[in-house]
Amino acid sequence: MSHHVPNAPDRPSTDPVWTPILTGLHATALDCLQTSFALLADHANGSGSHLALGARYGFRTRDQDGLVTVEATSDDRAAEAVDLLGLRVEGRWMQLDGPQVRRLAAPGQPLYVTADAYDLPWCPYHGHEHMRHSFLVTAAEPDEVTVVDAYHNDTAWGPARPGVWRMPAAAFDTALAGGAHTLAVTTHPAPAIDVPAMLAGNAARAARARPEIATYLARTGAALDTVAGLHRFVLDVWLLARARDLHEHWLAAVAPEAAAALAGQAARWQQLATRSYVALRRAQAGRPAAPELADALGALMADHLAALESMAGPAAGTGEDAAPAAPDRAGDDGVRAAVLGALGDTLDLDGSTLRTTDVLRELPGFDSFRLVDVIDRVERRLGVEVPATALTAADLRDVGSLCAMFGAATGGAR
Template sequence: MRRHITDVWPVYVPGARCEARTSKEKPLQAPDWQAAARHPWDTTLSGLRADALDCLQTTVALVADHAHGPGTHLALGCRWRFPEADANGAARIQMPVQDRFAEAMRLLGLRAERIEASDGPAVRDQLAGGQPLYVIADAFLLPWLPYAGHAHMSHSFLIEPFGERFLVVDAYHNDTQWGPARPGAWTLSPTAVDQVIAGDVTTMDVRPATGPLWLDRSKVLADNATLARAAKPATDAYTERLRERLAEPGVIDDVVLDIWLLSRERSLHAAWLADHPAARQVSARAEAWQRLSTQSYLVARRMRRGGRPNPVLIDDLARLLHEDMALAIELAEPSTVDDAVDAVVLAELCATLGLDEAVVRATDTLRSLPGFDSFRLVDAIDRIEQRLDTALPDDLAVDDLRDVAGLCRLFRSAKHQAKAVSTG
């Protein structure tokens, strides 16, 4: 019997706080499970931005890219999420998992049906038809994960028949206290399948529907800006509540999870906007969230060892959220600012080198321009900085000093950053 995914949903939070326990299960031994050297999903697996996906997204991303082509999964990063009020009026980061999954299905052009197969033998029977299954099982029992034998938490993967064995494909990428989890594929014997798919498991048939949703990027950015403009009250309520309750049991773990999820979402958003004029600026925001995620781990560890709560973590969280709001609003604005920046860069470069604009536009690299050298580049940058009243950052990317387009990107990013700081 199959049911639509909205009918039944397990209690499941990607990357959720986990509790270590002892297990009576006998550990699986080779050759019950072993790495798969070659498999049909290899190319798709290697093309995922797995480090920017959470445990729910990894498997649907794998199915979407396999069905619709490389990069399809990046649509999962189109939305920039901010704190929202839940049904009880409390501000929170994490949206209901059922809603999150439904959004992923819509964005990626997939459909999902729940399958009544709650143990290994039932799953093996379902796999006899040849269709891969999306499985959510206990990470404690999954020998390819560092969580195996250490912690109980829900985890998703794909499984399909593979000769006389079964192929598991898991795109999860994360670092844990027990070691790294990295995307890969493994073959399991029937005995191994029965052991890893045990207890509270969920199985689904996830497959292509009509195709991935075509996204109008300008409209998506405008919708993000609308969310950002409305997000300040919920964001302030959210961070204030965390400041007041940080010393309470379990709150720091919720903070760590929220920051981890936001860090992944910001990284995926940067990948989705990789060809946008403000791509470097968005990537810088993602890097800031990654640093905050590391900071949150340190704070949590010290608190578990008896240390006092560190409100600086919440201050930094609030600051990043407000900076993201400013940037989300700015990304939706017309590109007149970027066009003006490009015009200044081009004009001052021409003036410094004494060249016509047509010559500069027709040249692939700066070094190919007549009369160009490092000193002339420094002179041009000085002139542009004065005209724009904006200084470039000290950590310049060498690649952005290769051509006119790269130089424009640097100054756009610096101008946007200066504006975000001034409006923050």
């Protein structure tokens, strides 16, 4: 259960310094440990400086709780920030409590802090899920602490969005009662990146990574028959997709012609993220998992590696086009009613006003978690189960394609 934090902030505020920086951040391509380093880089060296975090391709795995993962550690992210952003870690303290962190805070010297998101009242993970999460402490008065958190994600407990929170000191101390790791970070001019040399290095690293990736995929696939293995798979897909997106953003800024080699990949990664989350939800409900997910991840990773290797040549490939929109079909009346009813109930909308051409991601309140709820509702109402392989980008684009997908699952008539 969530414990109560007295006077906990419920809404972010604006800040003349940090709000514009938050607005310019590519937060949807950063993990929760990178975001605060990105803030420091843009604060020191200007908007977009953080994109250098996506310059270098690398693939590294480690074991965690008996499973293999690509999740980076805090030390990994700090080393990247030092190497690519020009940051310097001048002080490091482990397991500090709130008053100790407040005493370290100095005007003009933000602190990089990581703590358990389960205890942080501005996070949707508060009281729900344990994970290391970073934020900046940018000011600390005797009775108030200013926290800047750039994390952007949709979660099962609501959206996390970048913001500035001014917290009562007592609430801040309660949030950090479990201990916080704290870094004093100084900023310096960002190192220059030799783009052609970086692209050539990325191609070489991509080629060298292939054996380790093969081992990783084999181990990951072997664990997909467990809820823990699927949970880890969902997180890894999310992390790999964000790393790829960040690299594409960096390329678009420094070498647009090379970025073309990655065109169309983002939508396919999002599709796999949705499929893997559906599989996890089904496994948690006692239904069998989808072992083909590892093969789907392998195919995406192979395409990414091929694109990276192509960038070392004189010209990058054109990449794949985004998946085409599905035909505007709504299926039979029973399927249409089930889909519209599920969308209306899940998103609190009047289903009768929806059109088959309405794009799902543009509906108010829609995100991947709500999509899974919609799929569950329609499957229960129609008494069918859509194969995981049918959850394609085209099938999940708009209301009409969603109806068509369920129409196919029912055999075309009910």
